Amino acid sequence: xxxxxxxxxxxxxxxxxxxxxSLIYRSVPSDERTxxxxxxxxxxxxxxxxxxxxxxxxxxxxxxxxxxxxxxxNQNGAWVPEPRLxxxxxxxxxxxxxxxxxxxxxxxxxxxARTPANSPLASRLKQLSRTFE
Numbered sequence: 750x751x752x753x754x755x756x757x758x759x760x761x762x763x764x765x766x767x768x769x770x771s772l773i774y775r776s777v778p779s780d781e782r783t784x785x786x787x788x789x790x791x792x793x794x795x796x797x798x799x800x801x802x803x804x805x806x807x808x809x810x811x812x813x814x815x816x817x818x819x820x821x822x823n824q825n826g827a828w829v830p831e832p833r834l835x836x837x838x839x840x841x842x843x844x845x846x847x848x849x850x851x852x853x854x855x856x857x858x859x860x861x862a863r864t865p866a867n868s869p870l871a872s873r874l875k876q877l878s879r880t881f882e
Contacts, residue, residue: 795869797830807837815844835860835870839877846880857881 799807803825810821818841826834838860845853858881861874 796833796836799829799833803828811840815841815848818844831863832869835864835868836873839870839873842881843877854881 798804806825807821810817818837822837822841829837838856842853842856842860845856857874857877860870864870864874
């Protein structure tokens with residue numbers, strides 16, 4: 750009978766130890782969760798909206814590729830409010846990074862130069878710095 754009680758206590762102690770270790774492991778943030786918390790993703794909903802026709806033409810140009818987006822920016826860039834224009838230009842730079850890295854870096858540098866530190870795009874610029882600098 751004493752062996753049974755000791756075996757039960759041993760199994761219960763090991764089980765409790767595994768449970769406590771799993772709690773500690775779950776409380777330590779993984780790198781992915783830490784990055785998400787440190788640099789929130791800026792969505793287009795948080796930036797100033799475009800008029801419905803501009804929004805539709807932007808979606809079409811984005812799907813059509815970098816040339817169409819460049820043409821859209823040349824035609825409609827004057828009517829887009831600033832934080833949103835910078836976000837669209839960063840999207841365009843990301844599309845260009847493989848085809849024309851020099852132009853992508855130039856565009857990134859221009860957006861970074863005119864974006865203040867308290868902008869909603871500051872975290873995105875920081876994330877993209879490894880790619881473009």
